[in-house]
Amino acid sequence: MTDVLPTLAVTGATGVVGGRVAGLLADAGVPQRLLVRHPDHAPNLPGASVVTISSYGDGESAERALRGVKTLFMVSATESTDRVDQHRAFVDAAVRADVGHIVYTSFISAAPDAVFTFARDHYATEEHIKASPLGWTFLRDNFYLDFMPGFVGDDGVIRGPAADGRCAMVARADVARTAAAILREPDEHHGKTYDITGPEALTMTEVAEILSSAEGRHITFHNETIEEAYESRRSYPAADWEYDAWVSTYTAIAAGQMSQVSGDVEAVTGQPPMSLAEYLAQR
Numbered sequence: 198m199t200d201v202l203p204t205l206a207v208t209g210a211t212g213v214v215g216g217r218v219a220g221l222l223a224d225a226g227v228p229q230r231l232l233v234r235h236p237d238h239a240p241n242l243p244g245a246s247v248v249t250i251s252s253y254g255d256g257e258s259a260e261r262a263l264r265g266v267k268t269l270f271m272v273s274a275t276e277s278t279d280r281v282d283q284h285r286a287f288v289d290a291a292v293r294a295d296v297g298h299i300v301y302t303s304f305i306s307a308a309p310d311a312v313f314t315f316a317r318d319h320y321a322t323e324e325h326i327k328a329s330p331l332g333w334t335f336l337r338d339n340f341y342l343d344f345m346p347g348f349v350g351d352d353g354v355i356r357g358p359a360a361d362g363r364c365a366m367v368a369r370a371d372v373a374r375t376a377a378a379i380l381r382e383p384d385e386h387h388g389k390t391y392d393i394t395g396p397e398a399l400t401m402t403e404v405a406e407i408l409s410s411a412e413g414r415h416i417t418f419h420n421e422t423i424e425e426a427y428e429s430r431r432s433y434p435a436a437d438w439e440y441d442a443w444v445s446t447y448t449a450i451a452a453g454q455m456s457q458v459s460g461d462v463e464a465v466t467g468q469p470p471m472s473l474a475e476y477l478a479q480r
């Protein structure tokens with residue numbers, strides 16, 4: 198049965214990035230296999246076959262779903278303590294299923310000692326993929342600029358220890374456009390790592406100013422100390438690794454690890470990525 202399924206597989210299609218990628222591929226008439234945990238939530242797209250997996254961590258179901266796949270778009274899993282193990286299990290399943298090429302959504306400045314703690318998961322995943330026989334392409338996404346309005350507290354203040362660091366945040370729509378372009382011509386992108394950023398690197402003070410103009414209210418940035426940042430976030434019940442991730446979102450910006458502006462989105466797609474102001478205007 199699997200031999201009649203499309204040889205391009207897309208994960209995360211019930212989410213934003215994977216859903217947009219699937220939609221763009223369908224618009225372009227590309228047949229695809231959507232690997233999803235919840236088929237009831239999968240988009241209904243022409244040329245798309247829905248195949249259910251239980252999760253990345255279930256290697257057996259993943260291997261079955263991946264048989265006959267040549268190119269695989271892997272959206273990184275929702276953050277958890279075992280995310281890297283789940284990623285490794287899914288990559289190993291892809292190897293057993295004889296997948297040819299994996300396109301993985303990684304993170305900017307991925308490194309074992311990255312300031313943003315989740316970027317360390319992405320480094321570990323990249324290394325696991327590189328050590329496998331799979332061909333690969335990595336999309337190292339900056340922070341999603343779609344989330345900037347959500348950084349604003351009820352009192353109109355963005356709080357975090359970002360100091361005057363800059364962040365080249367990128368719209369998920371541009372991540373998806375880039376991924377879809379790569380998936381249509383994967384051989385051209387074999388062994389490449391792309392930095393997926395927006396067109397400019399903004400301080401959080403500038404983000405607050407842009408949000409103020411777009412939303413017609415006064416939004417400011419308060420540069421918390423690291424101690425203040427942990428304290429303010431502890432009012433939300435969460436695990437220590439989540440507090441570390443939330444605070445390091447800002448300390449990574451302060452450390453300059455999010456500031457590099459790349460031309461990779463335009464180079465791959467022929468169209469520049471949108472700025473925060475452009476994103477807010479078209480919402």
Ligand SMILES: NC(=O)c1ccc[n+]([C@@H]2O[C@H](COP(=O)([O-])OP(=O)(O)OC[C@H]3O[C@@H](n4cnc5c(N)ncnc54)[C@H](OP(=O)(O)O)[C@@H]3O)[C@@H](O)[C@H]2O)c1
Nearest residue numbers: 209210211212213214234252253273274275338339340341
């Ligand atoms: N760069 C950034 O600022 C940033 C911010 C947040 C997240 N991220 C990362 O970027 C990814 C894509 O972002 P998004 O906005 O598209 O997220 P999203 O809307 O939450 O979608 C995530 C997709 O991945 C699937 N998924 C998650 N964990 C999985 C697992 N363990 N096994 C199989 N499928 C799994 C989800 O399936 P279900 O529908 O079944 O849950 C969903 O389809 C996220 O998953 C996260 O790793 C990046």
